[in-house]
Amino acid sequence: MASNKFIVGLWDHEEVYLHAVEHIRHEGIEIYDSLTPFPVHGLDEALGLKETRLHSAGFLFGATGTTLALTFMSWVMTTNYPLDFGGKPYWPLPSFIPITFEMTVLFSAWGMTLTYLVRNKLWPGRVPRIFDTRTTDDRLALIFDAEKLSESQISNIKAMCKSQGAIDVKDKVFTENEA
Amino acid sequence: MADKIYWKGIEEKEQLEGFRQTAEKEFNDELPVLSSITEPISTGKSNRRDFLKMLGFSVTAAAVAASCQMPVRKSIPYVWRPEEIVPGVANYYASTVVQGGEYLPVLVKTREGRPIKIEGNKLSIINKGGTSARAQASIISLYDGSRLKGPKRGAENITWEKADAEIGEKLKAAAASGKVVLFSSSVFSPSTSAVIDAFGKSLGEGKFEHLVYDSISYSGILDANEKTFGNRAIPSYNFAKAKVIVGVGCDFLGTWLSPTEFASAYSENRKVSRDKKEMSRHIQIESVPTITGFKADTRIAVKPSDELTAVVDLYNVIVAGGAAKNAKVGKAAEELKAAGAGNALVVTGSNDVNVQVLANAINNALGSYGSTISWDRTYNTKKGSDKSISALIEGLNNGSIKGVLFYETNPVYTAPVKGLADAIKKAEISVAFNNRPDETANACQYICPDNHWLESWNDVEAKSGILNTVQPAITKLFDTRQFQETLMKWSGQTGSYYDFLQKNWEASFYGKQSKYHGFWAFWDNAIHDGEIVLDATATGFSYNGATAGEAANAVSAIAASYGEMQVKFYESIAIGDGYWADNPYLQELPDPVSKVTWDNYIIVNPKWYVKNGYNLDPDFKEKIYAKAKLSVNGGEIELPVVAVPGTPENTFGIALGYGRTAVPHAKELGRGQAAFHLLTKSGDTFTTIGKASIAKTNNTELLAITQTHFNITLKDLGGVKTRKIVKETTLKEYQKAENAGNEDRMEIMEELVTLYYDHEKPGHHWTMVIDLNACDGCGACVVACNIENNVPIVGQDQVRRSREMHWLRIDRYFSGEVENPDVVFQPMLCQHCDNAPCENVCPVSATNHSSEGINQMAYNRCIGTRYCANNCPYKVRRFNWYDYQQADAFDTGWASNNMPLSETTLSMHEPLTRMVLNPDVTVRSRGVMEKCSFCVQRLQGAKLEAKKESRTLKDGEATTACQTACPTNAIVFGDRNDKTSEVFDNFVDKRTFGVIEEIHTMPNVLYKTQVRNREEEKKYEILDYYHQS
């Protein structure tokens, strides 16, 4: 990872926090990341994040499931091993509906979740950088990359956070051997 | 690393070698550890590492050995193949079932020298290819592991030499001091009789006597015929010819005299068709219901004693010109008279001489003799006298009889008189020839086991002038010796019985026929066809009915003496006089009337049953039956009580032949109670009727009843509606309209519309049509199916849990009032629906439809979800709840022998019993669904034959086991696509219908309406009497 030097600002009330985010971005200060213990509504707009395309991925996976199920069953029942079951036609479309549906859901759900994990860099045993342990408890944090910043900028940011109701602002430096 | 081997002494080396060999046989010999095994510890060579290797290896080996391994099945090829045997191809030999009083000309199907199936002999003019349940089941008694394996003195096994020497001695001694008696059931083999005579002569004049005794006695009719015709024999009855038949307490379709023959003849004149809209009229007067009564057009239910008075009534009306006490009987008599000379037939099963005298008088008056009854051919199958049993006991007790031999009889069990067992002990020498342990054999000093009929040469003359041959289909399985040979040895005759047989035929029969020229032609044809018909010798016996008058009074007097409560003892269709009790196939065959298996019981009137509080379990949840103690002539018997519609009130029926004590697995095969000791003498003969009193006890019994009486109409909702499972009509209606009783079929067929296209059946389209009019429910088809298709026998407990495996069952439906219902028997098997509900629901495609219309099972594919069985509207699918026939792919070892199954079922795990299995049919493993396959192996066989001759299959070549077994040809099977076939003709017949067709299953098994020849038409409505109380 490129930088190891960060400024961490901690808030404890999401409304105050949201104001702060908007103000800070308005001031043109680049926010490295924001950590919250629960989803804060409107945060992604405030941070100006792009809309995720995860659901489109979900749709594509689902479509794959549908076609796969339908084509496979049709191939089996009509081409590969046609059998007479109870006088039903060799291609009993209505009978295919339940399985086709289930396969659609199965593919869509798994595909999406896997994409989600990959995109979020989540996997069993991954050790993330912990800027502050309370960010999963009761603190909402803003992280600023301090690597290339001058002392004045740093103090400026700290002051800004304070003024925006941060209850604590601190430096966080990761040594290289830390993940 | 095979090191040098050191040993201290030679023994040790031997031992080590031995160990090495066994070890190497057991495990793969590449294993390096083996050398270290063989190192003597003393040398200290085997080090820690080897030890660990050993440990590790033995643990794994143990694990592997212990875990599921495929059971080893050895198959040994022919070293010298007998020329007539082609492996995989069946050979058929004409022979004759002669066992336990059963007699039937048959073909024996053998595979690789093993008899595996009995087929009827179509060449026989007696049964015309029909068979009986007993004949079908007799095959399993060949492989009965409990058969005697050789001669015995008491409990100890001895050699034949020893037996011959000792018995020979003792016989001489006995003959010197007194008389030697051969006590047997009726012997109707001419050559055997000749052997017996020779044996008798060898003992010296007056030193030998042959006493004949039939446990199911025909003494009455024999004596009566002697009285009125001067001939102690039974004439032949022609049920095909009779237009009006009156049976009085005579189950001639089930058990009386020659049921298979009578059934086939009877049905000839009972079938109606487009071309023949006439049928005979059958009136049955009886007390305890029988299949004969249930098939009758009119059944007059009377008390047992009134079976006697009914004959008197008939006599009074027809002969004496008086009036009848019982109006219904009077009406029957009128009908007999109206039938015209020679068109009527009256038969009675009573064993009372006077009753039979009256019957003769009646038949004589009706002019039946010479027309429906003929003296040209008389029965030799029943010649016994009830006197002989008492004669034997007296003789033994007063010491006049010093030696006694028992052949084909078990009097210690069947004799109504007590004390025979002790009397036998008094004899100097007593020998039994029975080849299976029974009460009499146990009482004798020696047992010289006879061969099974499938191992024997013999001849049979069941009806005078009709000769049948018995030829061995397999070499002796045990160290037994044929009875005839034994006697020949003892009477000092040389040569085999086979030679004797030939000589005897040349001397006595060759001359009496004109068909064949040259003895060998005659002989070979006899052996090949299994039947030779000698020219009938017209023997006019003239009737002198002088004594009929007194007879009538005598009968009325006896009838009056039986009082209010009466018991009637009857012969069970399955196990007869008890001889067949050790045959599990017959034990598990549901009684056609009561549908109970594995037990006997007291049959009572349903209303009486409810009134006296016997219906402990009215919904048949656990099939709990209250027991009652019935006392008759001083004797007592305690049995569960079963209600059967059609039984008159205060009438009780009990089957003979159960409660055998000396049978193997007596716990199962000896179930029920023996009843022979309750029979009494009336006159010179034993009567099956008794003055009874009954008392309910607190004991109960779990009966394995396969069908119970439920109400299947629905009075409460939308009026009375009836399930259209069986359809019936009367002859009159049928003559008016061919689709009488089947009118609704047209509209049902019209309503069956579908979105789907039909799957075409380009080749054959197998179809079965069953004529309900012809089916008498005898059960021959059921046993035939069991044997042909390796259907397991599951035992009493499993049947009680509704787990019987029969692929083909016979449903029995009552209609009308409880007192005297109509009955329809309906063989129910897989209907091979073209729209089979079972096929759709199988998740693994284990069952699907063939292009020939067969609903087929792939046993290997089945995972046993039982969904198919649930979704079968006919409930004809059967599930293997346990490993009934040891067919699991893996050997569950301890489990497979410790399943909660009966010993008789587990006997199918023994190699000997398994020899009966049909190699053409998969033996199903545990957890697999099975069902009727239309005997697909037989169909394929027939198709193969045709293919070899490069021609199309002819109608009638492909047959099912049930079809060939049926004595009445009720089952027609064939290819519906062949428009000339018999089955197509039946398929398009207006009487034909399918069961619950309205759900559009399109069954390939169809039925033809039951037609009854009588005036009044009963509204068809199935019984509901358990709710009437």
Added chain:
Amino acid sequence: MHAYESEFREPLINGLDKNYTKITDDLVAPTERMSAMWLISTLLTGAGALFFVFCLGWTVWFGIGTWGLNKTIGWAWDITNFVWWIGIGHAGTLISAILLLFRQRYRTGINRAAEAMTIFAVICAGMFPVFHMGRVWDAPFIFPIPNTRGPVWPNFNSPLLWDVFAISTYFSVSLLFWYSGLLPDFATIRDRSKGKFRKWIYNIAAFGWTGSAKQWQRFESLSLVLAALSTPLVLSVHTIVSFDFATSVIPGWHTTIFPPYFVAGAIFSGFAMVETLMLIVRKLFNLEDYITINHIESMNKIIVLTGSIVGIAYLTELFMAWYSGYLYEQFAFYNRILGKYLWAYALMMSCNVLSPQLYWFKSMRRNIYVTFILSIFVNIGMWFERFVIIVTSLADDYLPSSWAYFSPTWVDIGIYTGSISVFLFLFLLFSRFFPTIAIAEVKSIFRTSSEVAKAERAKKEGAAHGGFMGFQHVGPLDKDAKN
């Protein structure tokens, strides 16, 4: 910017001392200490689970013959239990999915446990179709695996095969839904945990979650789409289960109203089971502030609704049977009510249709004891519903010659009771090592639906409009800002 919530709605988080810290402390607490109560019950149910395994072993070793089934009744307790468990397994996903789509805030208190329950119920349910097979060792035949036998494929016409797909899909999707929701909470525990081992374990479980804005964004998108997928899935699963019967020809099975009727029944029994468990959990881990009477009442409303739907379905069946004029159909239901299984039908009716009607009274809805007893009643009733449908229909169908009666053996009983132990055992483990309540989600509604929040707003409004609110909360202002 917060979705404004009416003051007349009761809070979903009680207690004026609540703040984010407190919430975390309360909700993580169960995973940090062990009660004797928990230990005992876990050991007991564990023993029961072992007996379950024993009974299954017995069945496989000797054969299905060890059950009470017969030639006429090929399914009885096995499939009854299967449908029963699947039904129970419906509440979880329903609560998380459908209530999420409907933005029902009260779901946050119960969804985690409900989803867990779903997973465990489906595990129990899945056992039965597998072990009811006569040849369980050939079970793989039901999957479309290429094989050397032709290849022979499964029969795609068979509802039983549809079940295979439906159940496995349902199980795995529920699992995803459940676990993706667990990640943030595992992260919470991870960051709190002191012990090295504990930290290590929960770090693995948390997949390295940090709670960055992007993660949350994708998280919400994922849970929304999964919810959208699960909703029809939930409905489809029991619909397909009902096809097992509806597509057959057996009177009493062949009924077109089965799908909606089964789904309603499933929700019915599912909610009942959730209540049974939640009432125990909130007592055991004193979470009364988070699983409030309000929650219970809302669930009881759904129970009385679905219970009545089921009741109507029963009556509709009867009417249709009579109206059809078809003998077999009529007899099937006549026999169901007045036949040899009368007792079962009576139990079903009284437990499923009559008892929930109590919930028309608010006092009953809000009474914990009544709720607990009724929730158990409902599940007994629903078990008997399946028993009645399966067994009475099979016992007396078309041909009276093969009518029969079913009575269970000790193996049947052992497997059923055993499966209940398995279920409880798994749930106890879950409640000890997993956050039983979705921490992050509870926090996310804290500002809107907690007693504290309402008190604040009440105060503000009171100040502004001279206290037009009917009541004034004397509570600390903005408590958590002070500390």
